[in-house]
Amino acid sequence: MADPFARFEADAHAAVEALARYLRESAEGRGPVLSQPPLRELAAGLEVARWIREGGLSGAPFREFLARYLGATTRLHHPGYFAHQVAVPEPLGAVGSLVDGVTGNAMAIYEMGPAAAAIEFAVLDWMLAKVGFTPAPLPPAPPSPAPHGGGVLTHGGSLANLTALAAARARAAPSAWRDGVGARLAVLAPEAAHYSISRAVGILGLGQGALRAAPCDADGRLVPDRLPAALDALRDEGRAVMAVVASACSTAAGLYDPLREVGALCRERGLWLHVDGAHGASALLSERLRHRLDGIALADSVVWDAHKMLRTPTVCAAVLVRDHRTLDGAFQQDASYLFHEKDEPGFDFLHRTVECTKAALGLRLFLALAAEGEGALARYVERQTALAAEAAALLARTPGFEVAVAPESNIVCFRVAGSDERQLELRRRLLAQGRHYVSSTLFRGRRWLRLALMNPATRLEDVAAMADELRALLGAAEGGAC
Numbered sequence: 001m002a003d004p005f006a007r008f009e010a011d012a013h014a015a016v017e018a019l020a021r022y023l024r025e026s027a028e029g030r031g032p033v034l035s036q037p038p039l040r041e042l043a044a045g046l047e048v049a050r051w052i053r054e055g056g057l058s059g060a061p062f063r064e065f066l067a068r069y070l071g072a073t074t075r076l077h078h079p080g081y082f083a084h085q086v087a088v089p090e091p092l093g094a095v096g097s098l099v100d101g102v103t104g105n106a107m108a109i110y111e112m113g114p115a116a117a118a119i120e121f122a123v124l125d126w127m128l129a130k131v132g133f134t135p136a137p138l139p140p141a142p143p144s145p146a147p148h149g150g151g152v153l154t155h156g157g158s159l160a161n162l163t164a165l166a167a168a169r170a171r172a173a174p175s176a177w178r179d180g181v182g183a184r185l186a187v188l189a190p191e192a193a194h195y196s197i198s199r200a201v202g203i204l205g206l207g208q209g210a211l212r213a214a215p216c217d218a219d220g221r222l223v224p225d226r227l228p229a230a231l232d233a234l235r236d237e238g239r240a241v242m243a244v245v246a247s248a249c250s251t252a253a254g255l256y257d258p259l260r261e262v263g264a265l266c267r268e269r270g271l272w273l274h275v276d277g278a279h280g281a282s283a284l285l286s287e288r289l290r291h292r293l294d295g296i297a298l299a300d301s302v303v304w305d306a307h308k309m310l311r312t313p314t315v316c317a318a319v320l321v322r323d324h325r326t327l328d329g330a331f332q333q334d335a336s337y338l339f340h341e342k343d344e345p346g347f348d349f350l351h352r353t354v355e356c357t358k359a360a361l362g363l364r365l366f367l368a369l370a371a372e373g374e375g376a377l378a379r380y381v382e383r384q385t386a387l388a389a390e391a392a393a394l395l396a397r398t399p400g401f402e403v404a405v406a407p408e409s410n411i412v413c414f415r416v417a418g419s420d421e422r423q424l425e426l427r428r429r430l431l432a433q434g435r436h437y438v439s440s441t442l443f444r445g446r447r448w449l450r451l452a453l454m455n456p457a458t459r460l461e462d463v464a465a466m467a468d469e470l471r472a473l474l475g476a477a478e479g480g481a482c
């Protein structure tokens with residue numbers, strides 16, 4: 001086909017048809033939820049080297065390639081997918097990724113993507129309001145006398161945590177940008193905090209010695225009553241606390257830190273509170289569940305991933321701050337070809353991000369939201385949370401199974417009797433059957449099997465079938481290696 005536009009149309013149609021079939025099959029539980037052939041075999045089967053060399057992939061060979069590609073994907077829409085905290089993408093949100101791919105609007109500066117920037121600004125305002133921060137006036141707006149909230153979408157929660165902590169560093173040590181981190185800073189975070197917090201501490205030049213374990217209970221939740229003593233000890237050591245980090249919720253077990261008490265204490269002492277709500281902030285949508293995040297508006301910064309519980313295709317994460325000026329000051333740097341005085345009808349996000357070229361992340365989130373509506377997404381979060389409670393009850397009554405802790409989100413940790421190695425071996429065998437996909441985690445010093453119930457198509461029966469399969473595997477392994 002000579003006409004490149006007609007070729008695009010034909011290939012894109014073929015891809016959409018194949019994907020629609022894929023969605024249907026996956027949702028019906030057909031095809032393995034995952035299979036992991038050797039990489040070398042896949043690269044050969046996909047003829048990667050050949051197509052790079054020759055080019056011209058289109059038409060029938062493209063359809064064949066896509067069929068093979070889809071055959072080796074992990075099926076997130078399969079009801080047996082309950083492994084990792086990655087959204088089962090809402091299909092219209094995924095169409096947003098396609099639109100973004102075709103238009104290529106790298107919208108960190110307004111002139112490179114006005115529609116994308118307008119959508120990002122507006123969805124950020126929607127998120128700010130959910131948190132309880134003051135939404136930003138839509139540009140062009142006269143400079144507002146009162147500080148308001150602000151935000152930016154980043155390529156993932158890890159980058160969002162780095163961005164928020166860069167803003168915290170700019171406040172605690174304003175000279176650090178120019179002179180480096182001479183000051184003896186500290187970040188106080190629960191040990192259960194996501195590893196991206198520790199990475200951010202490293203990247204920001206604080207040194208791992210600056211990351212201190214906040215006092216926590218046996219399940220890893222922050223204990224506010226013991227926080228003052230921990231803060232006093234840091235002060236006596238000559239460390240300035242750059243940020244207190246709270247998880248909402250934690251990654252491993254999905255437990256929420258008590259934000260109101262921690263927030264009140266941070267307010268009293270003038271300390272920056274960073275709430276990592278990458279997974280759990282979506283509970284803010286639900287009147288029934290938002291009490292888990294009670295006090296979140298006391299935070300200085302919040303991270304909220306849309307590609308976890310908002311059905312948004314990977315990746316799309318929000319950094320939200322109570323006072324927009326703190327985020328505006330996070331990266332104090334100049335790139336004269338991008339940053340210059342402009343007569344602006346819109347808004348440049350560039351000064352708020354690590355990224356320079358940035359995808360139209362807001363479009364994915366917006367289309368997922370617009371297809372479902374916020375009410376339906378609230379029901380989705382409620383449903384998955386209720387399913388986790390039912391799954392935990394079911395697993396707790398299964399002979400030989402133990403549940404770690406009553407779930408507070410859609411995450412369930414459980415194990416069978418025996419060593420940590422036994423959990424991992426059992427998981428390997430379960431995954432090899434291709435019907436159920438679970439993850440695993442360390443919690444309270446032990447290895448657990450872990451369900452992240454992301455899929456709206458997963459029912460309690462699917463969890464029960466997984467438990468039956470595990471018991472059959474245990475039975476088969478009696479006296480064996482497992």
Ligand SMILES: *Cc1c(COP(=O)(O)O)cnc(C)c1O
Binds near residue numbers: 157158194247277
């Ligand atoms: C998933 C998660 C992150 C990391 O987010 P990515 O988008 O995977 O980079 C950070 N914090 C918490 C609490 C998380 O659950």
